[in-house]
Every structure is written in C-alpha cells, then in structure tokens.
Amino acid sequence: MKKILNRPADYVDETLDGLVAAHSDQLRRLGEDGRVVARSRGAIPGKVGIVTGGGSGHLPVFLGYVGEGLLDACAVGNVFAGPRVSDCQEAMRAADGGAGVLQLYGNYGGDRMNFEMAREMLELEGMQVASVRVADDVASAPVAERQKRRGVAGMVFAFKVAGAMAAAGGSLAEVTKVAEKAALACRSIGVALTPCVIPESGKASFEIAADEVEFGMGIHGEPGIWRGKLKTADALTDEMLERLLPECNLGHGDRVAVLVNSLGATPHEELYIMYRRIAQTLADKGITPVLPLVGRYATSMEMAGASLTLMPVDAELEALLAAPANCPFWKV
Amino acid sequence: MKKILNRPADYVDETLDGLVAAHSDQLRRLGEDGRVVARSRGAIPGKVGIVTGGGSGHLPVFLGYVGEGLLDACAVGNVFAGPRVSDCQEAMRAADGGAGVLQLYGNYGGDRMNFEMAREMLELEGMQVASVRVADDVASAPVAERQKRRGVAGMVFAFKVAGAMAAAGGSLAEVTKVAEKAALACRSIGVALTPCVIPESGKASFEIAADEVEFGMGIHGEPGIWRGKLKTADALTDEMLERLLPECNLGHGDRVAVLVNSLGATPHEELYIMYRRIAQTLADKGITPVLPLVGRYATSMEMAGASLTLMPVDAELEALLAAPANCPFWKV
Known part of the structure; x- marks a missing residue:
C-alpha cells in the first residue's frame, strides 16, 4: 500500500x-x-x-x-x-x-x-x-x-x-x-485500468493485468461487462457512448449535460482526449453538449479509469445546472 | 503504459x-x-x-x-x-x-x-x-x-x-x-511515490521501489534530497515544513498562503490528511493559513505524490489572491 x-x-x-x-x-x-x-x-x-x-x-x-x-x-x-x-x-x-x-x-x-x-x-x-x-x-x-x-x-x-x-x-x-x-x-458507465487500495485492509479493490481494462466496472470494483486488452481512447469512448446513447433518447437539436469523470489517478489530459471524441460524436448527431464537466467529481481514491455520464436536459434542468453554487470542490 | x-x-x-x-x-x-x-x-x-x-x-x-x-x-x-x-x-x-x-x-x-x-x-x-x-x-x-x-x-x-x-x-x-x-x-517541496509514463516514449519518468518515497523530487522526475522507506503522512509533512519554514521567515501573527498539491494520482483524502498536520503546526506557531488550496494544481500526469507550497502574505498579496478569477480549473 x-x-x-x-x-x-x-x-x-x-x-x-x-x-x-x-x-x-x-x-x-x-x-x-x-x-x-x-x-x-x-x-x-x-x-x-x-x-x-x-x-x-x-x-x-x-x-x-x-x-x-x-x-x-x-x-x-x-x-x-x-x-x-x-x-x-x-x-x-x-x-x-x-x-x-x-x-x-x-x-x-x-x-x-x-x-x-x-x-x-x-x-x-x-x-x-x-x-x-x-x-x-x-x-x-x-x-x-x-x-x-x-x-x-x-x-x-x-x-x-x-x-x-x-x-x-x-x-x-x-x-x-x-x-x-x-x-x-442521467446514465453513466465507467472503465477501470487499475484498482485502488482500501487503507484499513491494505488490499487492492480488485486485480487486473497490466495490459487490461475492465469495461463497466463499478466504483468499488464491482465486476463490469467485459475485461480485455486496453483499447484506444476513441474505441473505449465510442463503446461508452454506444451503451449510454440508446437509453438517452437524444435526437437532432437536443441538449445534453456531459460529465467526463476521473476515477482518481487518470489525469485531466486523458479526460480531455475522451471529451474531444464525445464532442465530435455529439456534433455529428446534431446534439449540443451543455456545461460540460471534465475532472474529478466522483472517485475511488487512486483508481485509474474514467466514467462518462450523460443527462439529457430540458430548459428547467439546464437552468438549474447553471445556477450559482459553491462548495470546496466546485464553484458555478 | x-x-x-x-x-x-x-x-x-x-x-x-x-x-x-x-x-x-x-x-x-x-x-x-x-x-x-x-x-x-x-x-x-x-x-x-x-x-x-x-x-x-x-x-x-x-x-x-x-x-x-x-x-x-x-x-x-x-x-x-x-x-x-x-x-x-x-x-x-x-x-x-x-x-x-x-x-x-x-x-x-x-x-x-x-x-x-x-x-x-x-x-x-x-x-x-x-x-x-x-x-x-x-x-x-x-x-x-x-x-x-x-x-x-x-x-x-x-x-x-x-x-x-x-x-x-x-x-x-x-x-x-x-x-x-x-x-x-513562495517556497515549495514535493515528494514522489510513483513515476508517470511519458506517452511518446512509453517509459516511466523514473524508477522507485514499491515501499520507497523520494523526498524533494522534481515534477519531471529530477532527483530529490533522499530516497528511502515511505514514512507516515505526519513525518513526511513535518519534514516538508522543516525544509520550507526556515526560508519563510514567519512568526507569531503572520499569515501564509498554503497549497497542498497532488502530483496526479494522490487523492484528495491524502492531501487533506497532510493539510490537517500543516494547519496544526501553523496554529502551534501562531501563524494563520489563508485561502488554503488543496487539490490538483500542478501535476505530472498520473504521478503519485504531493507538493507543499507556502507563500507568506502581506495585505496586498492576500487581497490579490482573494480577487475574483475564473479559468477552466479554478474559480475564485
């Protein structure tokens, strides 16, 4: 540890x-x-x-x-x-x-x-x-x-x-x-690259090979949908979008709040590489991302990985998201 | 990688x-x-x-x-x-x-x-x-x-x-x-627990054993002051303060801006454990921390480790630190 x-x-x-x-x-x-x-x-x-x-x-x-x-x-x-x-x-x-x-x-x-x-x-x-x-x-x-x-x-x-x-x-x-x-x-899905260690037990939350990713893993290490060789950022992001978009019922002209979240160790640089692909895909479908959040919003200590959350918004939700807020980690 | x-x-x-x-x-x-x-x-x-x-x-x-x-x-x-x-x-x-x-x-x-x-x-x-x-x-x-x-x-x-x-x-x-x-x-010092990997070379920025810390390492992996067994948070924090305080010329009644910075993978939880010790030590000396920043402000991608920055402030510096600001990563 x-x-x-x-x-x-x-x-x-x-x-x-x-x-x-x-x-x-x-x-x-x-x-x-x-x-x-x-x-x-x-x-x-x-x-x-x-x-x-x-x-x-x-x-x-x-x-x-x-x-x-x-x-x-x-x-x-x-x-x-x-x-x-x-x-x-x-x-x-x-x-x-x-x-x-x-x-x-x-x-x-x-x-x-x-x-x-x-x-x-x-x-x-x-x-x-x-x-x-x-x-x-x-x-x-x-x-x-x-x-x-x-x-x-x-x-x-x-x-x-x-x-x-x-x-x-x-x-x-x-x-x-x-x-x-x-x-x-709202709909979310995550990918995990490394575990985190629980301080009291000193044990990793799960084990994973050096070249593997677990797609769909939960934030406590709950098993995901598949585990296999790490793919490119675009391939992972596309698959995350493919899991989320069918449940989001978004069409041309719609607006969606986007959260690209690090599970801990994954740096901002990688999150923005993912966001780039998300923005491109949404633009291709005529969907507008609003107030995108890219950073660490819900983590598992030092776990490497990322999650993507989409929330289709109407005018009410968008206005409430944009309203002023202030906590130690976030200021709107 | x-x-x-x-x-x-x-x-x-x-x-x-x-x-x-x-x-x-x-x-x-x-x-x-x-x-x-x-x-x-x-x-x-x-x-x-x-x-x-x-x-x-x-x-x-x-x-x-x-x-x-x-x-x-x-x-x-x-x-x-x-x-x-x-x-x-x-x-x-x-x-x-x-x-x-x-x-x-x-x-x-x-x-x-x-x-x-x-x-x-x-x-x-x-x-x-x-x-x-x-x-x-x-x-x-x-x-x-x-x-x-x-x-x-x-x-x-x-x-x-x-x-x-x-x-x-x-x-x-x-x-x-x-x-x-x-x-x-301002004065800073960092400790590194793990390297990060340079994407283009695929190589780690340095090597370090699983139970070691490098005290004073630079953000690109430049060699530090000593390398040895990982110590407790309080022992590391105390040694960081001992390196910084003699150059800060702070006395009873003085005020100091504090930045506890993750180098990447180190989570907020650990940074706050460090800040707790810093706040206690400053309080014991009658020094007031102002506008403390705890989080990721200057990283080395996914490197694990943390840095501590102290900046003694007068009224002018404190007012300038507190003035409104807004960038993608920080809002004051």
Missing part, C-alpha cells in the same frame, strides 16, 4: 479534520463521532434541506458537495462502507430548516437501509422527509431492472439540480420532483 | 482539442500548429497581458490558468518539453492589449532560452515586455543559489497575484512588481 497516511484506521477522520480545517468557512463536523459534515452556517430557515451520505474514498463525493446551492449535510461512512443510522439522522437534523428534508443518495443496499431507518424515526418526530436514490450505472443491471442499478457520478447532476431548486425556494415536493427528474435522466 | 489515449504522438494535440471544445467560451487555440491557447475574447485593450508556457503533462499548469483574472495566453510544448520560440511569440501577440506583456514562467533552461528569444524579437517590433521566472522548489538548489531553483506549484500563486493586478488595471511595472514579490515569497 503506497499512500500518504498515518494509521489506516485514522484515514477517514484525519481526512475530515483536514477538510474542515481547510474549509471552515463552509463546513463543520457534527455528531458524537464527527461523522456528519454540514454547512457551517447551519440549516437555513424555510429552505428545504438536502442530505446525502455514503462511504468514504470517493471525494468530492459525497461530503464535498455540501455547500451553497448544493447539499446541506452528509453522513460519512468508513471507506466504501455506508454511514450509520445515527449519523443519517444527525445529518437530517442539521439540514432541517423547517421546510422538510430530501434524502438524495446513491442506490446501494446498505445506504438505503440506513437512510430508510433514519427516515422512519424522524418522521415519527414530525419531520417531513422525501427520498430519491440515484441509479445511473447502466453496466450494473439492464434497463428493465433499473431499480437494481448502482449510483455513480450521475448523482453530481442530481445534487446540483436539487440544490439549485432548494436554494431558489422550492418546496419539498418541487425539490424532490427535480431530483427525480435528474436521477431518471 | 496504461493510459486512455490514441496515438501517443497525438496526446498533446488531442488534449488541446478536448480542452478547447469543453471550454470554448473561455479558450481558443492559435498558431499554425494550434500550440497557443489564449482567451476566446482576445486581448483586452489597455490591460497588461500575461503569458506563460512550458511542457505539457502538468494540467492545470500551464494553459489551464488562462482565464479571467489570471493569464491571457500560453505557449504549449510537448510532454515535459518547452514550447517553441514561435509559439512564445504568438502567445505574446495574443496577450498584447497595448499596455505591455509580462512573461511569467517556471525557471527551466529551455523555457528561459525560448522566452528570451521571443522577447528580443518582439521588443524589436516595439512591444513592451517584462519577465519573471518562478523558482520555488527548495529541493533543487540551496538558497544561496536560488536562481538555479526550478519552478513548481508556486507559480500558481504568482499567476493569481499577477493576474489580479493586471485585471485591476495595474501597469506593466506594477504587475511585474507583484509577480516578483510572489515569486520571491
């Missing part, structure tokens, strides 16, 4: 220490174990609160999107492990400005179970709660079983859209509606 | 294609070979132009800092190779709004030779030109031979400070003065 860390058991808490120290104007830690990250300014009276949560090791996902025009609080688990129920509750309380709270998170069994338990308990206390799960990874289940798909980088679009609607004064029903609209619209 | 690319010979140009496609509202390519990146809006009449240049493989450095409140144009070389003289000239012409042009770049022999030739030729045409080289890497030469030091991540602070002064209407003398002030004030 070649990482810059101290005791592996302290990896998450020391990361949070540094993050909150660097961004104390925006973020603070809450909860008895400090595993809730919330906005420093506290809940905003009358604004719908948005909470997320999930395992660590994916920065900026999840807690990095707590900020202005984005999320209000996040429950933080260990690396690749869901947050505790008590921290989900604490995050919801921190986000609650009296107008209700939306739970907006990735579709993983453990996260779902804990957020649902937290929801039940807080509803008993009278909190108005809604839930939207993002399930955008097309490689993880066929479209007929969409509810089984995992949530990956598409949640960044859902965070942005819901956060903008909440900041604009939307009701819980309105914020939930646009979050669902974004969650339903 | 495990990278997402097409022909290695096309790595730089395809990266530029994608970058300009993704950020066409901000950036355009110029020059007969398209190896100059400049602001889409063109030179701003009456504003001092700021140009930089250098090898590729370091995104966001160099061209990523072309933008509002930052740089006006950049000459782009091949991976780890300086830009051509003709591209330096083209960048200077693209940046020239009639108020003079500052060349602001890292202290490497090839870059210096080419920028000096470009300067001589454009001065003959009547352009007002000034030059500042950033030489912040304390590992590359002792303080008595500062002019031999290489330029690394500290140039991000110099870009920001000079760009803000130019945007505020500063004269060429004023912009040059604050660029020099930042360049003189």
Whole structure:
C-alpha cells in the first residue's frame, strides 16, 4: 500500500479534520463521532434541506458537495462502507430548516437501509422527509431492472439540480420532483485500468493485468461487462457512448449535460482526449453538449479509469445546472 | 503504459482539442500548429497581458490558468518539453492589449532560452515586455543559489497575484512588481511515490521501489534530497515544513498562503490528511493559513505524490489572491 497516511484506521477522520480545517468557512463536523459534515452556517430557515451520505474514498463525493446551492449535510461512512443510522439522522437534523428534508443518495443496499431507518424515526418526530436514490450505472443491471442499478457520478447532476431548486425556494415536493427528474435522466458507465487500495485492509479493490481494462466496472470494483486488452481512447469512448446513447433518447437539436469523470489517478489530459471524441460524436448527431464537466467529481481514491455520464436536459434542468453554487470542490 | 489515449504522438494535440471544445467560451487555440491557447475574447485593450508556457503533462499548469483574472495566453510544448520560440511569440501577440506583456514562467533552461528569444524579437517590433521566472522548489538548489531553483506549484500563486493586478488595471511595472514579490515569497517541496509514463516514449519518468518515497523530487522526475522507506503522512509533512519554514521567515501573527498539491494520482483524502498536520503546526506557531488550496494544481500526469507550497502574505498579496478569477480549473 503506497499512500500518504498515518494509521489506516485514522484515514477517514484525519481526512475530515483536514477538510474542515481547510474549509471552515463552509463546513463543520457534527455528531458524537464527527461523522456528519454540514454547512457551517447551519440549516437555513424555510429552505428545504438536502442530505446525502455514503462511504468514504470517493471525494468530492459525497461530503464535498455540501455547500451553497448544493447539499446541506452528509453522513460519512468508513471507506466504501455506508454511514450509520445515527449519523443519517444527525445529518437530517442539521439540514432541517423547517421546510422538510430530501434524502438524495446513491442506490446501494446498505445506504438505503440506513437512510430508510433514519427516515422512519424522524418522521415519527414530525419531520417531513422525501427520498430519491440515484441509479445511473447502466453496466450494473439492464434497463428493465433499473431499480437494481448502482449510483455513480450521475448523482453530481442530481445534487446540483436539487440544490439549485432548494436554494431558489422550492418546496419539498418541487425539490424532490427535480431530483427525480435528474436521477431518471442521467446514465453513466465507467472503465477501470487499475484498482485502488482500501487503507484499513491494505488490499487492492480488485486485480487486473497490466495490459487490461475492465469495461463497466463499478466504483468499488464491482465486476463490469467485459475485461480485455486496453483499447484506444476513441474505441473505449465510442463503446461508452454506444451503451449510454440508446437509453438517452437524444435526437437532432437536443441538449445534453456531459460529465467526463476521473476515477482518481487518470489525469485531466486523458479526460480531455475522451471529451474531444464525445464532442465530435455529439456534433455529428446534431446534439449540443451543455456545461460540460471534465475532472474529478466522483472517485475511488487512486483508481485509474474514467466514467462518462450523460443527462439529457430540458430548459428547467439546464437552468438549474447553471445556477450559482459553491462548495470546496466546485464553484458555478 | 496504461493510459486512455490514441496515438501517443497525438496526446498533446488531442488534449488541446478536448480542452478547447469543453471550454470554448473561455479558450481558443492559435498558431499554425494550434500550440497557443489564449482567451476566446482576445486581448483586452489597455490591460497588461500575461503569458506563460512550458511542457505539457502538468494540467492545470500551464494553459489551464488562462482565464479571467489570471493569464491571457500560453505557449504549449510537448510532454515535459518547452514550447517553441514561435509559439512564445504568438502567445505574446495574443496577450498584447497595448499596455505591455509580462512573461511569467517556471525557471527551466529551455523555457528561459525560448522566452528570451521571443522577447528580443518582439521588443524589436516595439512591444513592451517584462519577465519573471518562478523558482520555488527548495529541493533543487540551496538558497544561496536560488536562481538555479526550478519552478513548481508556486507559480500558481504568482499567476493569481499577477493576474489580479493586471485585471485591476495595474501597469506593466506594477504587475511585474507583484509577480516578483510572489515569486520571491513562495517556497515549495514535493515528494514522489510513483513515476508517470511519458506517452511518446512509453517509459516511466523514473524508477522507485514499491515501499520507497523520494523526498524533494522534481515534477519531471529530477532527483530529490533522499530516497528511502515511505514514512507516515505526519513525518513526511513535518519534514516538508522543516525544509520550507526556515526560508519563510514567519512568526507569531503572520499569515501564509498554503497549497497542498497532488502530483496526479494522490487523492484528495491524502492531501487533506497532510493539510490537517500543516494547519496544526501553523496554529502551534501562531501563524494563520489563508485561502488554503488543496487539490490538483500542478501535476505530472498520473504521478503519485504531493507538493507543499507556502507563500507568506502581506495585505496586498492576500487581497490579490482573494480577487475574483475564473479559468477552466479554478474559480475564485
């Protein structure tokens, strides 16, 4: 394991220490174990609160999107492990400005179970709660079983859209509606070139040969669609587009939000080589990419690889994506 | 070589294609070979132009800092190779709004030779030109031979400070003065855990054992101060601070800009573990970190490792760092 860390058991808490120290104007830690990250300014009276949560090791996902025009609080688990129920509750309380709270998170069994338990308990206390799960990874289940798909980088679009609607004064029903609209619209697929190492176990998340790529792999190393010799950037990008476009229902004159995301080690240079091909292909079809994001938005620590997310947009989604936002990792 | 690319010979140009496609509202390519990146809006009449240049493989450095409140144009070389003289000239012409042009770049022999030739030729045409080289890497030469030091991540602070002064209407003398002030004030040191691979050669930039770190290594794999077993994050961070602080002349009540920079593969989690230690150490000394930057600001593609830059600030430098700026990789 070649990482810059101290005791592996302290990896998450020391990361949070540094993050909150660097961004104390925006973020603070809450909860008895400090595993809730919330906005420093506290809940905003009358604004719908948005909470997320999930395992660590994916920065900026999840807690990095707590900020202005984005999320209000996040429950933080260990690396690749869901947050505790008590921290989900604490995050919801921190986000609650009296107008209700939306739970907006990735579709993983453990996260779902804990957020649902937290929801039940807080509803008993009278909190108005809604839930939207993002399930955008097309490689993880066929479209007929969409509810089984995992949530990956598409949640960044859902965070942005819901956060903008909440900041604009939307009701819980309105914020939930646009979050669902974004969650339903976005589609993602990833390719992995190398694993990452889980600090506590010291083990790689999977094994792969020096000349191989795994197409469709999940962000925790979940098996993909095929594994084989590494192809060119254009061949990989074309195949990613071929997996996404048929589900996107895009035609000439349509507009689509594009996110080319590094899983960690893959540098900006390679992401832009991919984006070049995506822009060419979309242009050939008369489709306009809007507000493209190219960078590290949802990672697996130092994993090499990239994911592509497409979200067809109407005027409402496009305006919400373009609305101002400010978190430690992203400023719009 | 495990990278997402097409022909290695096309790595730089395809990266530029994608970058300009993704950020066409901000950036355009110029020059007969398209190896100059400049602001889409063109030179701003009456504003001092700021140009930089250098090898590729370091995104966001160099061209990523072309933008509002930052740089006006950049000459782009091949991976780890300086830009051509003709591209330096083209960048200077693209940046020239009639108020003079500052060349602001890292202290490497090839870059210096080419920028000096470009300067001589454009001065003959009547352009007002000034030059500042950033030489912040304390590992590359002792303080008595500062002019031999290489330029690394500290140039991000110099870009920001000079760009803000130019945007505020500063004269060429004023912009040059604050660029020099930042360049003189900043100090950096890096540690490398893994090499990166040069696309055209397919070779690693250096070799290192699976349990070793090189302390003080340059961003192209230039030899550092020592190589040995990987230490804890706190031990590495302490040694980095011990190398930087004696040259920074910081005392109780002083303020310092801090940049914890990933060289590529090292994830945000590890950078924040380092920042946590830096913030604790500075607090113990009564020194206040201002506007800390934690992320990827000057990389070597997929190299694992991190650098730390400190720049003691007075009120002028701090205000210039905090002034608005907007480029594809950074928004202030």
